[in-house]
Amino acid sequence: MNKHFDLIVIGGGILGTFHAYHTLLLGKSVLQLEKDNFPVGATVRNFGQVVPSGMEAEWFEYGVAGLDIYKSIQKEFDISVAANGSVYIASDEDECTLINELKAHYDTIGYETELLNQAAILKKYPAIKPSYAKEAIFFPQEISVAPDLMIHRLHQYMQAKFELYTLKYNSPVTACESKGAGVEVGLRNNTELFTAEKAIICNGYEFKLLYPELFSESGIVVSKLQMMRSIPMPDVKLEGNILTGLTTRRYESFEHYCPSVKTIKTPDHYEELKKWGIHILFKKAADNSIIIGDSHVYADVNHFDELGFDLSHYINELMLEEAARIVDFDVRKLQTTWAGFYPQHPTKHIVTYDLDDRIHIRTAIGGKGMTASAGYAAESIKKIFC
Numbered sequence: 001m002n003k004h005f006d007l008i009v010i011g012g013g014i015l016g017t018f019h020a021y022h023t024l025l026l027g028k029s030v031l032q033l034e035k036d037n038f039p040v041g042a043t044v045r046n047f048g049q050v051v052p053s054g055m056e057a058e059w060f061e062y063g064v065a066g067l068d069i070y071k072s073i074q075k076e077f078d079i080s081v082a083a084n085g086s087v088y089i090a091s092d093e094d095e096c097t098l099i100n101e102l103k104a105h106y107d108t109i110g111y112e113t114e115l116l117n118q119a120a121i122l123k124k125y126p127a128i129k130p131s132y133a134k135e136a137i138f139f140p141q142e143i144s145v146a147p148d149l150m151i152h153r154l155h156q157y158m159q160a161k162f163e164l165y166t167l168k169y170n171s172p173v174t175a176c177e178s179k180g181a182g183v184e185v186g187l188r189n190n191t192e193l194f195t196a197e198k199a200i201i202c203n204g205y206e207f208k209l210l211y212p213e214l215f216s217e218s219g220i221v222v223s224k225l226q227m228m229r230s231i232p233m234p235d236v237k238l239e240g241n242i243l244t245g246l247t248t249r250r251y252e253s254f255e256h257y258c259p260s261v262k263t264i265k266t267p268d269h270y271e272e273l274k275k276w277g278i279h280i281l282f283k284k285a286a287d288n289s290i291i292i293g294d295s296h297v298y299a300d301v302n303h304f305d306e307l308g309f310d311l312s313h314y315i316n317e318l319m320l321e322e323a324a325r326i327v328d329f330d331v332r333k334l335q336t337t338w339a340g341f342y343p344q345h346p347t348k349h350i351v352t353y354d355l356d357d358r359i360h361i362r363t364a365i366g367g368k369g370m371t372a373s374a375g376y377a378a379e380s381i382k383k384i385f386c
């Protein structure tokens with residue numbers, strides 16, 4: 001095997017993979033190294049909602065660019081893209097105000113939206129309860145992917161398409177240093193070495209193998225999210241990305257573009273849910289099961305392990321109660337539950353370090369990686385190579 005590359009990408013999640021993809025499009029050779037037997041980080045534990053409508057400023061633009069990238073790859077190879085749109089369902093007057101304000105913003109920049117009244121919501125999404133749905137905003141151009149499939153298929157696609165792409169699983173990188181005119185990357189205490197012109201570290205929430213001191217001082221916070229999946233429910237009509245009232249009170253775009261966000265009151269029954277960072281999203285999976293989540297509990301990067309390995313029954317119950325208020329199928333018919341983790345920063349949209357002109361770190365993209373990584377990585381690669 002060739003041991004020298006233009007770029008070595010460390011990390012096999014979505015952020016690393018799109019850095020590899022955009023470098024390959026430039027005609028450069030790429031080695032991508034993933035420590036596990038296959039990716040098991042945030043990239044496979046999420047909803048797979050690709051929702052630029054929830055982002056602000058340049059992150060919205062990255063998300064929109066990402067829609068085109070996913071769609072163009074899907075035309076060549078099935079990476080599980082479903083073009084069913086996103087909907088945010090308002091359940092009270094304040095949430096209706098927010099979605100109308102968001103529509104006004106997107107109208108000014110020409111991003112397509114549609115307001116749905118209650119009858120239109122129930123026609124399109126018969127599984128939503130009339131008692132919950134007041135009004136909704138729909139984004140027809142948005143897509144979703146199957147999180148447990150997408151990254152594997154994207155890797156297959158890239159291996160088939162790009163001769164200059166090498167992907168190695170089961171390859172934990174324990175050293176990455178500038179040496180001579182390039183970078184030297186070592187696996188398992190340097191028992192195997194590779195060299196490259198540059199290296200990009202997209203390590204997700206692994207902070208102990210490379211540059212632990214840097215990450216220890218980074219201010220990064222890790223979020224633990226609880227997720228649930230129902231048994232297959234082929235008769236439940238709930239296609240696309242389904243986001244609900246609490247999401248309108250949480251997502252960046254609403255916070256940034258809706259003036260009323262500062263004055264709306266929090267209804268009493270939301271108080272306990274907000275304490276656990278709960279907002280309810282639904283996504284129908286490839287096997288017709290429904291993914292339901294999520295909650296957020298935080299710990300700083302040096303105390304990540306204190307988030308625990310267990311799932312809180314209390315948090316799941318809070319989510320199920322709120323989910324049952326929204327949909328009319330039995331949300332308690334669950335087949336599995338799990339925890340996902342992602343790193344984020346309290347004041348930055350992503351954490352970047354350019355250690356010199358050869359070693360670059362990109363991590364802590366937060367809860368928007370499935371949406372924004374494809375577009376962000378295009379910009380990031382342009383800056384690194386040009």
Ligand SMILES: Cc1cc2nc3c(=O)[nH]c(=O)nc-3n(C[C@H](O)[C@H](O)[C@H](O)COP(=O)(O)OP(=O)(O)OC[C@H]3O[C@@H](n4cnc5c(N)ncnc54)[C@H](O)[C@@H]3O)c2cc1C
Nearest residue numbers: 011013014015035041042043046049173204340369370371
């Ligand atoms: C429950 C949940 C729901 C979410 N829902 C959505 C959603 O609907 N839409 C959305 O846009 N975003 C969503 N997100 C966020 C999104 O999943 C993340 O932003 C994204 O997956 C982060 O990708 P990543 O590549 O940075 O990290 P990861 O997916 O964690 O990948 C990092 C990879 O690097 C590898 N690695 C680390 N260190 C090394 C090393 N030294 N050597 C080799 N390999 C290494 C790890 O093994 C891992 O595979 C959600 C996240 C969670 C947890």
